[in-house]
Amino acid sequence: MTITVLGRGLAARGLSLKPRRTKVAQLLEADGLWLANSLMGLMPVAAVNGAPVPVNAATTFLQEVLADMH
Secondary structure: OHHHHHHHHHHHOOOOOOOOOOOHHHHHOOOOOEEEEOOOEEEEOOEEOOEEOOOOOHHHHHHHHHHHOO
16 A cells, blocks of 8 residues: 555656566665555665665655655
């Protein structure tokens, strides 16, 4: 549900959210990763299999989009 709400918020700003299957190797190469749920909203992922993941500058923007939808 949280991803659906985030997608609607992005659509209202002319942006889109495209879910897709992702392999662990792709996660390790990502510029940023997030977990989303109804309790905590959108949170950055710190590591995948012990490998650090950078905190992307888009984190704050995505959190604000989600907050605006509630």
